[in-house]
Amino acid sequence: DGGITQSPKYLFRKEGQNVTLSCEQNLNHDAMYWYRQDPGQGLRLIYYSQIVNDFQKGDIAEGYSVSREKKESFPLTVTSAQKNPTAFYLCASSLAPPGNTIYFGEGSWLTVV
Amino acid sequence: AQSVTQPDIHITVSEGASLELRCNYSYGATPYLFWYVQSPGQGLQLLLKYFSGDTLVQGIKGFEAEFKRSQSSFNLRKPSVHWSDAAEYFCAVGGTGNQFYFGTGTSLTVIP
Numbered sequence: 001d002g003g004i005t006q007s008p009k010y011l012f013r014k015e016g017q018n019v020t021l022s023c024e025q026n027l028n029h030d031a032m033y034w035y036r037q038d039p040g041q042g043l044r045l046i047y048y049s050q051i052v053n054d055f056q057k058g059d060i061a062e063g064y065s066v067s068r069e070k071k072e073s074f075p076l077t078v079t080s081a082q083k084n085p086t087a088f089y090l091c092a093s094s095l096a097p098p099g100n101t102i103y104f105g106e107g108s109w110l111t112v113v
Numbered sequence: 114a115q116s117v118t119q120p121d122i123h124i125t126v127s128e129g130a131s132l133e134l135r136c137n138y139s140y141g142a143t144p145y146l147f148w149y150v151q152s153p154g155q156g157l158q159l160l161l162k163y164f165s166g167d168t169l170v171q172g173i174k175g176f177e178a179e180f181k182r183s184q185s186s187f188n189l190r191k192p193s194v195h196w197s198d199a200a201e202y203f204c205a206v207g208g209t210g211n212q213f214y215f216g217t218g219t220s221l222t223v224i225p
Contacts, residue, residue: 040217041217042216092157097207099164101147101159102205102207103159104157
């Protein structure tokens with residue numbers, strides 16, 4: 001079945017450590033996205049990528065980094081510079097515009113202690 | 114600037130009652146509009162979408178939504194709510210680029 005796979009589902013890290021969240025899609029979608037979700041704040045865009053080897057910052061990119069070496073993969077690294085990294089992270093993908101629909105993975109919970 | 118407003122943070126309805134979740138958007142061009150549902154700790158699932166044509170769109174799980182350009186609204190409705198509909202609901206707008214804008218969500222509680 002086609003879809004978006006995020007791993008791990010749950011991740012615990014000590015403060016000051018970098019952590020990488022994986023996102024893989026087999027939908028042959030061109031664009032991929034990372035969102036952060038906090039209670040009561042909806043979804044906030046961290047980074048997005050429309051093609052391989054290219055990506056753009058979203059609204060809250062500080063303290064995060066991404067890469068897009070393959071069309072299927074868009075990993076997110078939460079660096080030690082991110083002041084409040086504990087959150088639910090959602091990966092998504094879509095075809096090229098216009099009139100595209102965005103689809104989501106199941107999310108990853110990151111807890112930093 | 115593009116934006117989506119969901120005025121109701123939380124709604125409680127009785128099982129079997131009708132439901133309407135409100136969504137207002139701000140977008141300069143013709144919007145592409147979506148409703149998603151999210152169960153706790155899960156990703157977002159697409160309920161329905163409007164791109165063009167008939168302004169009343171049908172979705173999964175018995176949901177429908179009506180696009181009203183004059184009111185910049187895209188409200189979600191269901192005639193009879195089931196206990197399994199309890200979840201978080203998000204309205205979103207997408208444009209001609211690859212940007213999507215989401216509302217802050219409406220949490221639905223269903224009373225047996």
